[in-house]
Amino acid sequence: MGKYNFDEITDRRGTNSLKYDFAAEWGRSQDAIPLWVADMDFPTAPEIIRKAEEVVRHGIFGYSEPLDGYYEAALSHYKRHFGWNPPKEWIVKTPGVVFAIAQCVRAFTDEGDGVIIQNPVYYPFTDVVKNNNRKLVDNPLKLNDHGVYEIDFDDFEKKAASPDTKMFLLCNPHNPVGRVWTKEELIRLEEICLKNHVLVISDEIHSDFVWEDNEFNVLVNIDDRYRENVITCTSPSKAFNLAGLQVSNIFIPDGTKRKQLTDEIWAGGYLYLNTIGLAACQAAYESGQDWLKAVKEYIWENILFCIDYTEKNLPGVKIIRPQGTYLVWMDYRGTGLSFKEIEDLINVKARVWLDDGSIFGKEGEGFERINVACPRAVLAEALERIKGVFLKKS
Ligand SMILES: Cc1ncc(COP(=O)(O)O)c(C=O)c1O
Numbered sequence: 001m002g003k004y005n006f007d008e009i010t011d012r013r014g015t016n017s018l019k020y021d022f023a024a025e026w027g028r029s030q031d032a033i034p035l036w037v038a039d040m041d042f043p044t045a046p047e048i049i050r051k052a053e054e055v056v057r058h059g060i061f062g063y064s065e066p067l068d069g070y071y072e073a074a075l076s077h078y079k080r081h082f083g084w085n086p087p088k089e090w091i092v093k094t095p096g097v098v099f100a101i102a103q104c105v106r107a108f109t110d111e112g113d114g115v116i117i118q119n120p121v122y123y124p125f126t127d128v129v130k131n132n133n134r135k136l137v138d139n140p141l142k143l144n145d146h147g148v149y150e151i152d153f154d155d156f157e158k159k160a161a162s163p164d165t166k167m168f169l170l171c172n173p174h175n176p177v178g179r180v181w182t183k184e185e186l187i188r189l190e191e192i193c194l195k196n197h198v199l200v201i202s203d204e205i206h207s208d209f210v211w212e213d214n215e216f217n218v219l220v221n222i223d224d225r226y227r228e229n230v231i232t233c234t235s236p237s238k239a240f241n242l243a244g245l246q247v248s249n250i251f252i253p254d255g256t257k258r259k260q261l262t263d264e265i266w267a268g269g270y271l272y273l274n275t276i277g278l279a280a281c282q283a284a285y286e287s288g289q290d291w292l293k294a295v296k297e298y299i300w301e302n303i304l305f306c307i308d309y310t311e312k313n314l315p316g317v318k319i320i321r322p323q324g325t326y327l328v329w330m331d332y333r334g335t336g337l338s339f340k341e342i343e344d345l346i347n348v349k350a351r352v353w354l355d356d357g358s359i360f361g362k363e364g365e366g367f368e369r370i371n372v373a374c375p376r377a378v379l380a381e382a383l384e385r386i387k388g389v390f391l392k393k394s
Pocket residue numbers: 038095096097098099122171175203205206235237243248
């Protein structure tokens with residue numbers, strides 16, 4: 001065993017865990033194995049836990065603003081991993097990336113304006129557009145014969161050129177299909193957006209999980225010309241499993257837009273980061289790097305395990321090999337079952353709580369998303385359960 005024991009199962013029941021404590025409310029079986037919402041079943045890095053304990057022991061949880069160390073830690077992370085060197089002045093802090101995207105929609109578009117998304121995509125993208133009475137413009141991704149999702153650029157260009165279209169929500173790495181968009185793809189997208197005055201909100205929350213020889217590029221760092229037109233959403237929450245501490249860093253190079261977004265956030269009454277979250281974010285970027293490397297190695301082994309198990313035991317099911325994220329997109333369409341039957345078999349009969357593909361748009365029907373950031377034994381048990389119901393069915 002290495003320095004960290006990711007095989008150890010930590011009981012999360014009774015901890016207010018969205019993933020574990022609300023099965024009945026979500027219409028799932030109490031004993032379902034929950035591999036759905038994107039957090040990890042591993043305690044975070046010991047250095048982060050120690051820092052949080054220190055803050056708790058201090059005992060005063062007053063209003064907090066980051067000191068220089070916070071920015072230095074965050075910026076050094078981007079520099080080390082992505083060769084990106086933004087100034088701290090670009091940062092707007094928010095309690096989450098979805099919150100930030102919603103505020104961007106409100107600050108930079110008007111009711112009725114079109115916002116492009118690429119289904120199947122992280123479903124809150126749809127919600128923030130629709131709930132703010134903007135028009136959802138879908139540029140669906142296409143699955144090619146090699147099992148790789150691609151962008152339909154002709155369709156994208158047509159939709160971006162519509163005078164109503166004002167914004168594009170980019171997901172890179174893409175949840176749930178696992179693509180890490182290449183530099184060439186990013187340039188093509190951004191050039192179309194620049195030409196058509198479509199503001200790009202680049203959600204890069206999964207950027208710390210990039211596999212094999214795929215290369216992650218911070219969109220706004222590709223060319224200085226992109227600075228006026230790209231807002232970059234980042235957070236330590238995926239990499240270090242800190243979603244419940246609610247800290248994210250949004251980078252906006254353009255001063256006018258930065259003020260517009262800050263005003264929008266303030267109009268909603270939000271101002272200061274959570275005290276423990278702030279300290280945890282700094283500790284993560286400052287001293288969680290060893291842990292991050294180790295957790296990535298473990299998760300990659302889980303991905304390989306999942307691929308191998310599926311190939312050997314689940315006829316008709318294909319894994320879309322992820323280039324990034326700890327979410328694996330499984331294609332069940334080859335089983336010949338309808339998507340409703342698949343959802344029922346997995347979630348009800350097998351008692352494995354996954355995110356059904358249909359929640360990511362109709363393009364996701366017949367797919368399931370499995371979160372593999374859990375101890376291998378849990379993953380193995382979930383896959384065994386799935387195999388059991390499919391064997392009975394055939
Ligand atoms: C692409 C993407 N963006 C944002 C989020 C959530 O971010 P936050 O919890 O900071 O709102 C997730 C969580 O799964 C995600 O997959």
